[in-house]
Amino acid sequence: MPFHPEPKKPDQPLPPDTCDSHCHVFGPAAIFPFAASSTYVPVDAPQETLFQRHRHLGIDRAVIVQASCHGTDNAAMMGALKAGGDRYRGVAVVADDITDHQLADMHAVGVRGVRFNFVKRLGGGKPLDVYRRILAKIKSFGWHLIVYFDAEDLEELTPFLESIEVPVVVDHMGVVPVEQGLDSTAFKLLHRLLLGDEKFWVKISCPERLSKTGPPYFDVDPITLKLLESVPDRVLWGTDWPHPNMKTHIPDDGQLVDRIMRICDTSALRQKVLIDNPTRLYWTD
Numbered sequence: 228m229p230f231h232p233e234p235k236k237p238d239q240p241l242p243p244d245t246c247d248s249h250c251h252v253f254g255p256a257a258i259f260p261f262a263a264s265s266t267y268v269p270v271d272a273p274q275e276t277l278f279q280r281h282r283h284l285g286i287d288r289a290v291i292v293q294a295s296c297h298g299t300d301n302a303a304m305m306g307a308l309k310a311g312g313d314r315y316r317g318v319a320v321v322a323d324d325i326t327d328h329q330l331a332d333m334h335a336v337g338v339r340g341v342r343f344n345f346v347k348r349l350g351g352g353k354p355l356d357v358y359r360r361i362l363a364k365i366k367s368f369g370w371h372l373i374v375y376f377d378a379e380d381l382e383e384l385t386p387f388l389e390s391i392e393v394p395v396v397v398d399h400m401g402v403v404p405v406e407q408g409l410d411s412t413a414f415k416l417l418h419r420l421l422l423g424d425e426k427f428w429v430k431i432s433c434p435e436r437l438s439k440t441g442p443p444y445f446d447v448d449p450i451t452l453k454l455l456e457s458v459p460d461r462v463l464w465g466t467d468w469p470h471p472n473m474k475t476h477i478p479d480d481g482q483l484v485d486r487i488m489r490i491c492d493t494s495a496l497r498q499k500v501l502i503d504n505p506t507r508l509y510w511t512d
Contacts, residue, residue, distance in 0.1 A: 230272060242494070248505045250289055252303050291308065305333065305336050317333070321361060376402070379413065382412075405438065435467075442479065463505055466480050
């Protein structure tokens with residue numbers, strides 16, 4: 228599906244310095260071709276469109292996450308970081324033969340982490356030793372790790388995740404089955420992971436992917452609220468624009484902003500989730 232052409236204006240203005248901690252740029256394919264290994268081919272979603280969308284929503288800062296469709300060619304993401312200046316940070320996808328020089332070049336333009344994709348339908352999952360070699364290389368840069376996995380794989384991945392020595396951010400609430408509520412095995416595993424070690428963070432992003440009832444995604448609220456209650460200092464929020472691989476509907480980013488303002492219903496909580504938490508992870512150097 229294409230992204231929403233005209234999202235609504237949010238009902239309330241976001242606080243200054245709000246960070247969209249999970250968004251993407253795709254292409255344009257004529258300049259930044261998609262990887263031959265990609266399991267999907269998204270519509271072009273270039274940096275100029277992302278910047279315009281953030282202006283429309285009132286988002287001042289953002290983290291651009293490399294998606295699997297571009298493989299380990301981070302050129303589109305890094306180009307957007309250069310164009311966005313200090314307001315933008317990035318998360319890369321790299322191979323285990325990445326050099327310190329290449330990592331330093333990425334750091335200079337604003338990359339502060341790498342992403343491991345374990346989602347099988349997206350071609351994810353490599354031998355763990357590959358990931359360990361990457362982790363050893365990024366540690367000296369003070370970077371963190373983002374992990375994307377299907378909920379049913381968390382139990383198997385837990386020993387590996389617990390062994391990691393850098394901060395670990397779990398994407399999209401661990402993609403837990405919201406229809407099973409707080410008592411699901413997947414949510415209990417995620418919750419235990421977060422409470423067991425302060426290196427673990429979580430993004431309360433992608434209610435549009437987890438919801439079974441559709442916008443405004445009230446059925447995702449119990450999971451989101453429990454995560455906020457449990458680890459408010461280690462929660463991030465993001466739009467996931469331009470919402471690749473959506474099958475059911477085209478999300479309205481204005482509605483997603485309205486939702487986070489409804490969920491984070493105090494100025495103190497908004498300060499943590501939208502401003503202070505991403506600042507600690509991405510803007511400390």
